Structures are given as C-alpha cells and as structure tokens.
Amino acid sequence: MIIIGAGATGMAIATSLTRHSHHSITIFSTDRHTAYSQCGMPFAIGGQIDSLDSLVLREPKTFRDMGIDLRLETRVDSIDIEQKTVTSAGEKYPYDKLVIATGSSPIIPPIPGTSLENVLTLRTLSDAKRIEKALENTSNVVIIGGGSIGAEMAAATSQRNVDTTLINRSTSILSHNLDPDMADIVHEHLSSLGVKVITGYAPGSINGEKEVNSVTIASSEFPADLVILSTGVSPENKLASDAGIDIGETGGIIVDNYLQPSVNGMICKDIYCGGECVEVHDTITGKAMLSQVASTARRMAGIITNNLTSVSTEFGPILNPWVAVIGELQVGTTGITSKKAMENDIKIVTGLATGSTRADYYPGGKQLFIKLIFSEQYLVGAQVVGGEGVKERIDALTLAINKKTTVEELANIETCYAPPVSMLIDPVSFAAKGALKKMSKRRS
C-alpha cells in the first residue's frame, strides 16, 4: 500500500500497520524530515526545549528497519484512481490501498514583499531551522497573523529578547478560538512579555531590497530583519483534486464516516484520507469545517488503521478541542465561540468565572479564567485561560458537550478538592452558576 504524506497522520498509520499486517508500505513525503513534532517547534525556538533536533522522535532508519519504504523529499505528482497507481518523478507505483495524508500548507497573504529573504513561514522542521538561523541576526521580528502559531511564536521570540511585533487583522487575537474578552487576557500577557500587539490592521507591504528590512502597517514603518507569516494554512488538496476526488467548500477533501473520499459522489473504496487535508464536521453546527490540530489528525490515523485492518470504525463530527501555550499562559477552547454561534444564528447564554488552581492560602496557585457558552440549557462551547489545569478542563468540557450536559448539571457538578490542587468549588461550577442566573432572570 501507499501513503502520501509522512506527517502526523501518515506516520501514525504506517507504524501502527507494521504491528498489524503483512502490508508492504511505501510512504512518500515532500518533507526532508519525518517523525518530528511540529507542535514542539515554537518551544524549541523559545528555548524551553534544548534544540530543534530533540523534536525528532525517531530517525528514518528506524522506520526502514521496520520494513517501511520511506521516501523523503519525494513528491507524488499524480494519482490515477482507475489504474490504482501514483506517479512520482515520472515513475508509476501501483497500490492496493492508498492513504492521502498531505496536510496543509501555509497561506501566503496577498501583500507586496512576501518573497523577500527572511520572510518565512513555519510548517516543517526545515522552516523552523531557517527561522532559528535568521534569529541569530535578528533585532526586530514582525509576526503577521495572531492565530495559534503566531501567538506561540511571538512569545517564543520575545523570550529570546528579540524585539517582537505581532500584527493581527481582526480586532482581537486568536479570533478563531477565543471570544474577545478571553483573547484580551492573552493579549495583555503577550504585552507583559514585551510583545507589541497590533490588532485591527493588516500590513500594507513588506519592504526591502533583497532581504526584508521593514513592514508597513497603517502607514507606519516597523523595522524587521525577520518576518514570520502565520496567516493560516489551507488543505493540500491539489493531488486529490487533480485525480477527480471531490473537494468541499472548505478546501478539504470530502470523506464519508470511514474517511473514504469520493469521485463525483462515488466512494473510492481503496482510498482513505486523514489529517488536515480532510473536511470534517462541526458537532454543534453540523457544518463542514477544517480541523488543524494534531490531536484530530492522530484520531483519524487510528480510524484509518482500524479500517485498513478490517476493524470497521467511524469518525464522527468534532468539537475540535484546542490548547496552546503562550508564554506562561495556557489557552484552550472547545465547541463553538460566541462569534460562531452568531454566524450560525444560535442563541446563547454565557457564564464567566475567575478562580485559582489552589486554595487561596496555598502558595503557587495560578489564576484561571473560565467562559462557558450554553444554548437551550446545554453546553455548546467553553474557553479556559490560565496558568495550569487548562488542557484537562478543556477535555472535561469537551466530554460535557458531547454528553449533552446542562447548565444545572455543571452548576452542581461533583468535583474533588485538596488545597494544593484546587479551590473548594471548581470555577467551572461558578461559571455555570453565572449563566444559570442570567437564564432565570430572562425567564422571570
């Protein structure tokens, strides 16, 4: 069988399959490296992790020793679904089963100057190495795009004492993941780290001769020896689309519950698609969406492995829980934001609470900010920002949404307590109580 893409999805499938089956596996990747943690790159650049090289979890040789025919820096140019072959560098490779796991590519914003030297994106380990190298001679970095990667990178470069400007088109950062009130907490934290955060502006141009030397924002010029473009990614769908595979409005490959694509609506029975190149569905709105997190990619890899080894398993709609670590803050979301609710005409009631991760008198407690979003009594979204305990609360709240938990249930939720690890009542309960109060006021 053939796997296109040796990223999070492709490699997880390949290694799991070696444990299960006799498949001969060939895996192609345009990337020069494999089996490294993309998600760790901002922390290697920020200095929390020794070096970028420690993100490489296994060497190519390990996979080859497992019997996987791993072809790095090798692009697949086309797929022929009729003939069941793929073509790479003019050569045809037949497959019995094919997995498309081509991920996404960074979007280059349509502004002048993006092809100047030291205007970089961050997706692969090679990208990270280029940024690392450029940072050696950088006094000023301008990061364009205040999403997850932009914000993590702004924290990272400021931690390296590089003068950092983060510019974000919408009026609040992390706008896909957080409501403005929650984003403000992160904004302030970035400011406290020394990052100049500029919101509500898109850059006019990136300027320089050969190398970048400034970025024009609202007719002011900001000096820059390095520009990092982090204005989002779009699904790598060209191979699939050229082969006639149906592509959704989001740009992701349309798949059925078994993660199989279709040509003109007819399922391609020998092909599976997983990871960021695939279109998924939102549990709350039912709409098509993209999931750009490794945790979804990894769950898809598990489903595809099952289906390839005859354990028929389905992939359902998702809440797309997300967490990022930005400086000292952990920031997480699950389900829909207020903005998404509005776009989908979903009436919501929100509840907010602040709290701590320890008893007041216990040293070392970190602040927690909780926002819960309810629709018709049910939890449909949650945002948590704090110094610790964020990822676990997002996971719990994801379960709460999936299991149709009501505001009353969350207000009276049974939680445990010990002074070094919690408050007597968890702030999640307070946030639900806040929403409940608003609801009963509206009713009366």
Added chain:
Amino acid sequence: MIIIGAGATGMAIATSLTRHSHHSITIFSTDRHTAYSQCGMPFAIGGQIDSLDSLVLREPKTFRDMGIDLRLETRVDSIDIEQKTVTSAGEKYPYDKLVIATGSSPIIPPIPGTSLENVLTLRTLSDAKRIEKALENTSNVVIIGGGSIGAEMAAATSQRNVDTTLINRSTSILSHNLDPDMADIVHEHLSSLGVKVITGYAPGSINGEKEVNSVTIASSEFPADLVILSTGVSPENKLASDAGIDIGETGGIIVDNYLQPSVNGMICKDIYCGGECVEVHDTITGKAMLSQVASTARRMAGIITNNLTSVSTEFGPILNPWVAVIGELQVGTTGITSKKAMENDIKIVTGLATGSTRADYYPGGKQLFIKLIFSEQYLVGAQVVGGEGVKERIDALTLAINKKTTVEELANIETCYAPPVSMLIDPVSFAAKGALKKMSKRRS
C-alpha cells in the same frame, strides 16, 4: 434560626444566608476556632504553608460584624423538636429553622495506651496546634491508620525530617479509595520519602508512663514520642439521635432529598442536616454511605441554603470524588473501587495506563497512572495517581460516570494537545482502550 456546628457546612450556610435574608442566625460550635481550612492542616505541618494560623480564612469578628451570633466553645446539649428549642449550658434557645452540621469525630481504636500524653488525633485547628507543638520535641512519630489523613500526615512529618512510621491494618494503604495496585505507587512514594510503611498489622499497644514512648506492632517495639491516631472518623450523631432523629446503619443522620431529617420516618420540616454527620447514597451501588470530604459538605451547604431561601433544590446520590496530595504525588478516586464492586457483586473490567503530563521531549513532565473500572460497558470508577493533572482528570471522569459514558466513548475521546501540557493522546484514552481489548477478548 440556629445552626449547630461552625465547620465547613455550618459556616458556608451562615455566610450565604446573610446575603439572602433577614434571618437572625445563631451558630454554636464546640470548636475554639472557626472558618479555618481543616484540609490545609497537613500542609502547614509539612511546611508547604507558612503556619497553621494562615489557615484561618476569617476572624470571628468578621462574622459578628455580618450580624451572625457566633458562639464558639459552646456545646449544644440537646434539641427539643416539639418545642423547637436547643439547650446549651442550661439555657434554652428557640429556633424557627434549625441546621445540624455537627461533622464527625475521630475514632479512637480499642487498644491500650490511647490516653497517654502525645497520643493525638487531627480534626480541629487545636488538634493541629498540639501536634505542631509535640513535633518540636519529637524524633519518632508513629501514625496509626493509612487512610487519607494518615498518608498526608506521614508525608508531612517525614518532610520535617522526623523519623516516621505509618502502620495500616489492611494490606494496602488508602484501601477505601484505591485498589492495591494503585495504592502500591503511593506506598513506594512514601517509602522514598523515608516513611516506614507497615501494612497488614494493627498495633498491639501504645506504651509509656505518662507520655508515650513506644508502640508495639507485631511484638516489635517501635520508639515513639508522638502517636497520631488516624483510624477514621464517625458521624457526630448523638445530639440528633437523643432528639429522636432517625440514624442510619452507617451512623449518619438519615435525610431526604432536601436534606431534611425525620423522626420515626416523619420529616422534621424545620430542620436541615448537612456535612459529614449525614448519610448519603452511592450513585453506583445505591447503598447508604458516608462522605467525608469538604467538597460534599460544601455542596450540601449550597442545597440547604437554597432550601432555606425557598429555592427548592435536591441533593442526589454521589460518586464522592476524592483527591489527596501525598508528598509529590496527587492521588484521586471517583466512583467505586474494585473492592467495592466485589462487595456489591458488580462484575467489572478494568483498564490501566501510564503516561506523562507532557510530550516526551518536553522537560518537566510528570508520570500519570490511570485505572478505569467499567461495568457493562459503562465507566463506574476511576483512580488516578500522578505528579500533576490528577484532580482535573478525576473531575472529568466523575462527569463521565454521571453522564453514563461507555468504554468506546472514552477510548475515542476527543482531547486537546500541546507539548508543554499533554501527550498527543490522553492516557485516559489508553486505559479505556486496554479495557476494551479485554472485553472483546472475553466476547470472542
């Protein structure tokens, strides 16, 4: 109105009521202090918190300024339900509403020598001060009882470099909360802190002239300048029982869903009972049980406050989620243990996993041990031991049990990921997958 008991339950009710109503509130307590954190005492003794005094969250004056008639060191001797009065020091006090929140008292084990000097229990702040004082001249402490308080105290005294022996009657410590395999992890950790943990033995006698000087365990003598008895607590039910109020088999006061007691089965409409003195019910087994955690007491206080202010609210059965911090380990449980399942003829399948709280390559990750207990596909119990992220996972798993989550749902649970705060797949999912594998083997 009158509240008997100025502990976690009584004071929470009193302070909430001042915000709600015109009630004149008199609150009696045998304790010399009020509004302090019992739960923090082991950590003040262990040195993580500055001093025992910092556990006092508010001074008596604060409550008196709020209009609460707070009577410390004042025992209520009897209740007359017909006349609606309580008697204290020969004086009668009429009430319109009465709250009984008398808590529990330490059980003194039936062995010779428990009345010697420096044989102490730990329930009140005065108890903690006595222990603190005794520790000034203590080289050897023997702690009798390896439950939650015994284990926390063993960590605390060993952290003070006092030679510490912990003796536990059953063959594994924390046997109410943890299965032996999970308890072993805590046992080993206590040993690594220098605690001598002796399991499977009860002490024969506590020896000394006036002061304790040794404890006899299995015919060996262990030197001891201080003995801490932590062999459990029993509900303080005498007042209620003398007044004719129905007491359950557990020793707790029988209450209805509104937390109202009864006399010969007839509800006492002006009385509410809350906290450790009350009998509650187990969500899984349906059986009567006691809950000896502040988090339950606090939830009961909320219910009673609602019912006293005409917001009729019910208290349901509980999973009794529990967490303790023992040295560097966080230890938690929710729902039933394997032992409780066996006692109740519940057939179970368990799933175990170990994991970390960070990506492998990210410095500072702590180990996590997860045990999930399923009955008929549904989660009915969970135990988590680890360096961080325990309380939050116990809370999530408590919700999972309450919302009837299946093993398949937990195996495929949507969780979020970032390298500084998690593994790509949460170990909870691995534990569920382990159980699932066992189940499908049994089926085939």
